[in-house]
Amino acid sequence: MATLKLINAGKTYPNGFEALSNINLDVKDGEFTVLVGPSGCGKSTLLRMVAGLEEVTTGDIMIGDRIVNNLDPASRKIAMVFQNYALYPHMTVYNNMAYGLKNLGTPKEEIRERVNYAAKLLGIEEYLPRRPRQLSGGQRQRVAMGRAIVRKPDIFLFDEPLSNLDAKLRSQMRIEIRKLQRELAVTAMYVTHDQVEAMTMADTIVVLSDGHIEQIGTPKQIYHHPNSTFVAEFIGSPPMNLLKATHTGNGTISLPGDNKITVDRKDLADGELLLGIRPEDIEIAAKKSAKTLGVDIELVEELGAGNILHTKLGTSPIVISPRTGFDTEKQQLEIKLPDAKLHFFASGDGKRL
Amino acid sequence: MRTKRVTFRHPWLPYLLVLPQLIITVVFFIWPASQALYQSVLQQDPFGLKVTFVGMDNFIELFHDPLYLASFKTTVIFASATAFLSLSLALLLAVVADSVVKGKGFYQGVMIWPYAVAPAVAGVLWWFMFNPTVGIMAYVIDQTGYKWNHFLNGTDAMILITISAAWKQISYNFLFFLAGLQAIPKSLIEAAAIDAAGPIKRFWTIIFPLLSPTTFFLLVVNIVFAFFETFAIVHATTAGGPGQDTTILVYKVWRDAFEALDLGGSAAQSVILMIIVIAMTVIQFRYIERKVEY
Amino acid sequence: MAGSNRLLTILAHAILIIGVIVVLFPIWVAFVASTHPGETFLSGELSLWPGNQMIENYSLILGKGMKIASAPPLWVMLLNSLIMAMGIAIGKIFISLLSAFAIVYFNFRFRMTAFWMIFITLMLPVEVRILPTYEVTANLGLLNSYPGLILPLIASATATFLFRQVFMTIPDELTEASRIDGAGPIKFFFDILMPLSRTNIAALFVILFIYGWNQYLWPLLITTEDRYATIVMGIKRMVEVADSIPQWHMVMATAILALIPPLFVVISMQKLFVRGLTETEK
Numbered sequence: 001m002a003t004l005k006l007i008n009a010g011k012t013y014p015n016g017f018e019a020l021s022n023i024n025l026d027v028k029d030g031e032f033t034v035l036v037g038p039s040g041c042g043k044s045t046l047l048r049m050v051a052g053l054e055e056v057t058t059g060d061i062m063i064g065d066r067i068v069n070n071l072d073p074a075s076r077k078i079a080m081v082f083q084n085y086a087l088y089p090h091m092t093v094y095n096n097m098a099y100g101l102k103n104l105g106t107p108k109e110e111i112r113e114r115v116n117y118a119a120k121l122l123g124i125e126e127y128l129p130r131r132p133r134q135l136s137g138g139q140r141q142r143v144a145m146g147r148a149i150v151r152k153p154d155i156f157l158f159d160e161p162l163s164n165l166d167a168k169l170r171s172q173m174r175i176e177i178r179k180l181q182r183e184l185a186v187t188a189m190y191v192t193h194d195q196v197e198a199m200t201m202a203d204t205i206v207v208l209s210d211g212h213i214e215q216i217g218t219p220k221q222i223y224h225h226p227n228s229t230f231v232a233e234f235i236g237s238p239p240m241n242l243l244k245a246t247h248t249g250n251g252t253i254s255l256p257g258d259n260k261i262t263v264d265r266k267d268l269a270d271g272e273l274l275l276g277i278r279p280e281d282i283e284i285a286a287k288k289s290a291k292t293l294g295v296d297i298e299l300v301e302e303l304g305a306g307n308i309l310h311t312k313l314g315t316s317p318i319v320i321s322p323r324t325g326f327d328t329e330k331q332q333l334e335i336k337l338p339d340a341k342l343h344f345f346a347s348g349d350g351k352r353l
Numbered sequence: 354m355r356t357k358r359v360t361f362r363h364p365w366l367p368y369l370l371v372l373p374q375l376i377i378t379v380v381f382f383i384w385p386a387s388q389a390l391y392q393s394v395l396q397q398d399p400f401g402l403k404v405t406f407v408g409m410d411n412f413i414e415l416f417h418d419p420l421y422l423a424s425f426k427t428t429v430i431f432a433s434a435t436a437f438l439s440l441s442l443a444l445l446l447a448v449v450a451d452s453v454v455k456g457k458g459f460y461q462g463v464m465i466w467p468y469a470v471a472p473a474v475a476g477v478l479w480w481f482m483f484n485p486t487v488g489i490m491a492y493v494i495d496q497t498g499y500k501w502n503h504f505l506n507g508t509d510a511m512i513l514i515t516i517s518a519a520w521k522q523i524s525y526n527f528l529f530f531l532a533g534l535q536a537i538p539k540s541l542i543e544a545a546a547i548d549a550a551g552p553i554k555r556f557w558t559i560i561f562p563l564l565s566p567t568t569f570f571l572l573v574v575n576i577v578f579a580f581f582e583t584f585a586i587v588h589a590t591t592a593g594g595p596g597q598d599t600t601i602l603v604y605k606v607w608r609d610a611f612e613a614l615d616l617g618g619s620a621a622q623s624v625i626l627m628i629i630v631i632a633m634t635v636i637q638f639r640y641i642e643r644k645v646e647y
Numbered sequence: 648m649a650g651s652n653r654l655l656t657i658l659a660h661a662i663l664i665i666g667v668i669v670v671l672f673p674i675w676v677a678f679v680a681s682t683h684p685g686e687t688f689l690s691g692e693l694s695l696w697p698g699n700q701m702i703e704n705y706s707l708i709l710g711k712g713m714k715i716a717s718a719p720p721l722w723v724m725l726l727n728s729l730i731m732a733m734g735i736a737i738g739k740i741f742i743s744l745l746s747a748f749a750i751v752y753f754n755f756r757f758r759m760t761a762f763w764m765i766f767i768t769l770m771l772p773v774e775v776r777i778l779p780t781y782e783v784t785a786n787l788g789l790l791n792s793y794p795g796l797i798l799p800l801i802a803s804a805t806a807t808f809l810f811r812q813v814f815m816t817i818p819d820e821l822t823e824a825s826r827i828d829g830a831g832p833i834k835f836f837f838d839i840l841m842p843l844s845r846t847n848i849a850a851l852f853v854i855l856f857i858y859g860w861n862q863y864l865w866p867l868l869i870t871t872e873d874r875y876a877t878i879v880m881g882i883k884r885m886v887e888v889a890d891s892i893p894q895w896h897m898v899m900a901t902a903i904l905a906l907i908p909p910l911f912v913v914i915s916m917q918k919l920f921v922r923g924l925t926e927t928e929k
Contacts, residue, residue: 053359053823074829086820090842099838100828147824358819360754361832370749371761374742377802380787382768385779392779446666449659456660462917463667466674468924469909471861471879474902477886478673481680487688487895489676489695523670525924532925552655581772585863589883607864610778623776634769 002077002154002187003029004050008059011045019045020211023059027189027204032181034190036198037208038234044159046208047191051157052076063154074103079148080157084164085140087132087147093119094128097147111150118149121180138169145177149184156181156188162197174201195235199223207231229274229350232343238279238308238319240343245275257314259293263339268353276343279308279321285334292334295320309333386627392620411621420597421605421622428601431515432579436572439519443526444568448556450527451534461531468524472517476586479517483509503591507598510591514599517586518579526571533567534560573637580629602626674906681705681900688895704900721904724878727796728860729908731877734797735859736852739806744848747810748836752822769804773865781868791872800865806851813847814840850923853916857909878905 004027035043048054052073215227226232285292295311309320344353503509593600610619683698789795
């Protein structure tokens with residue numbers, strides 16, 4: 001158990017490509033941190049740098065109070081669960097879990113104890129004598145975790161461990177991993193491109209984009225106060241609506257389709273900006289008024305528990321997931337954008353205003 | 354060249370690992386090959402007492418030497434006949450074997466036998482069967498009125514080594530054709546069957562074109578085999594005769610070096626052969642690369 | 648329709664049986680010839696059925712050799728062939744595994760140089776550089792020796808390429824997992840890489856054994872002493888004598904003995920053999 005600190009960490013490949021720059025991150029002991037971002041954002045590279053599988057070209061990585069930049073993966077007291085599990089196909093489940101301990105010269109008796117403990121914890125005792133290929137995806141996943149657990153690592157690293165599982169198993173494993181991590185009270189770093197995993201599992205989410213950190217925060221902070229349009233669009237499904245808008249002064253904002261609203265934000269500068277609102281924050285008004293906007297319904301997605309409405313405000317698409325019922329026969333709808341739920345972003349760099 | 358994402362780092366281990374192969378390669382390949390290159394521009398008297406630099410003379414001389422040109426022609430005839438005979442037989446057998454339900458394993462099991470037989474032994478087996486006095490094949494041919502004698506008749510001798518070489522290559526060609534046939538999606542053949550194409554038409558319009566990459570690959574392999582690996586067949590049976598009628602290029606290289614002691618000439622021949630091998634290898638690699646793109 | 652299908656099936660089997668006969672006939676004839684007494688051939692009698700001299704012929708040639716050809720007992724040649732074939736197969740696999748491991752799993756200076764030096768051997772079969780290779784071997788004092796028979800034939804780009812291919816298909820994550828598990832390069836090589844390449848090694852072994860056993864020109868050149876003669880080259884000596892005094896039964900017994908070991912390997916390991924053959928060439 002330990003803290004993990006990244007200080008100005010960066011990675012530039014020999015060919016000059018800068019994969020990561022200026023990464024500063026503080027992971028507390030026992031914290032579950034999720035690195036999330038689209039493919040190619042550098043999240044896996046960052047995880048692999050912590051693991052010692054990629055070199056750190058600038059800055060430092062500290063596990064506990066040791067700088068581990070030049071330490072071998074095996075000496076970092078970390079354990080890693082890979083996307084494709086990376087189980088040794090020619091070894092039994094038992095040997096897969098025991099291999100690392102054997103290499104460390106752990107006494108046989110202790111290896112057996114630790115493997116059995118982990119197997120019991122994961123409910124895979126009966127598979128110990130089997131080979132990986134005789135196991136299902138979920139079972140392999142458990143073995144991969146078992147291999148990590150027996151090492152009693154300071155830090156648990158997960159590289160998209162659930163992406164090879166089907167949807168049902170995935171949501172089940174999500175909960176199991178989280179429970180297990182709490183039970184073992186071990187610091188964890190988890191990489192995923194799936195924002196649902198990030199939201200449901202993380203104590204802290206780190207959103208990465210193009211090799212830098214866009215935002216660090218709790219799931220709530222990230223969801224309700226995205227720092228940029230990138231985070232706003234990446235987290236949440238369906239994603240936040242972003243409308244091209246112009247501030248004409250005194251909190252008056254003109255929207256597509258000759259619509260205007262007034263907001264309580266005197267600090268906004270005049271000119272173009274982006275107005276964001278989450279689909280579930282849009283209210284449906286019973287009747288037209290000065291404070292409502294008229295939208296045309298283009299498509300209704302039925303989800304059973306609710307609906308998703310694809311509508312248009314002027315020429316701009318707006319997605320609404322209404323919290324209240326509405327008249328499905330209607331072609332048009334009056335909506336209200338509650339002041340408190342509006343987000344404003346600069347139209348240039350997309351930063352929050 | 355592609356590398357692994359993860360590589361190990363070690364100050365001297367990788368050098369130690371490649372060392373054995375590099376030593377053998379340098380000592381037995383690169384050094385001798387450069388020697389051949391070097392000697393090909395020298396003229397040495399048979400006693401090895403005097404060596405003079407002669408530039409391209411050895412090569413020019415070769416291409417004015419009727420014996421060498423004849424040997425070239427012999428090799429081309431031999432290689433094309435061998436490739437054609439072996440490929441067409443193997444293709445026929447593979448297509449038929451692919452079509453039967455029962456006994457496929459048995460047929461494949463037998464077809465691979467000749468691969469195990471050394472070219473020299475294969476040559477001797479056929480040489481015995483065609484022996485004018487005791488050979489069973491010669492006996493059968495005699496019944497038709499033709500007097501078979503590969504000791505005297507150059508064409509007979511050529512047919513003999515061609516059959517030996519083709520027989521030896523059947524296994525290889527058969528296996529590759531069978532693998533190629535099995536790689537053709539069944540749905541394509543079924544579609545052709547629905548289009549009511551008869552088996553022979555189906556073969557020429559669907560199967561043969563789809564097999565063409567395999568055929569091309571095998572063609573190169575067979576030519577390389579006939580050019581270079583048939584030394585044993587010739588040496589163990591006809592010894593290049595009668596006269597020069599079965600003196601293929603590799604055989605001539607050997608004879609000029611070890612019996613005629615014409616070192617410069619032999620080296621020049623080696624160089625020409627190397628160029629041919631390199632050309633073939635390049636063609637083969639082009640093909641493999643193209644195949645990878647599919 | 649069903650009737651014509653049945654006819655086609657019969658035709659197919661007929662063609663295949665003819666093919667089988669063509670393939671097996673020479674071997675059968677040789678076997679038959681090796682079981683008859685020598686006089687049979689003097690009289691020009693032809694038989695397609697084994698005679699009764701099988702045991703006599705084989706025990707004579709295996710135990711005492713053929714006096715007229717001053718050939719050594721055949722078991723010596725068989726043993727030499729076995730040593731040569733095993734030496735070539737094991738040697739090639741050994742050096743190729745090591746060099747492929749270095750080329751795939753290490754980033755070192757001269758890596759590309761090493762790669763190209765190995766690659767170039769693909770283009771130079773022993774037949775085309777025969778004289779200078781002979782000279783080098785002679786200068787090293789390796790004529791009439793097992794190393795002389797084996798070493799020049801074990802550098803092989805094909806085997807290195809095959810192993811490179813195999814290693815490339817082994818997922819990177821396994822390497823990473825083993826690094827996290829504390830395995831260095833040597834441990835990784837033995838604990839992970841070798842077990843995972845086992846079938847490929849076995850398949851290649853089958854091919855290389857046959858390659859080594861069937862060598863002809865090279866042993867012919869560098870062995871002048873009977874102690875080192877191999878059976879495939881030895882057959883030539885029998886044949887040359889056979890020209891003047893036909894000893895066909897002995898020649899054919901030699902041929903049969905020369906082809907039995909590789910044939911046995913091919914038949915008993917058919918699956919590995921087919922796999923090895925199709926993989927080395929691709």
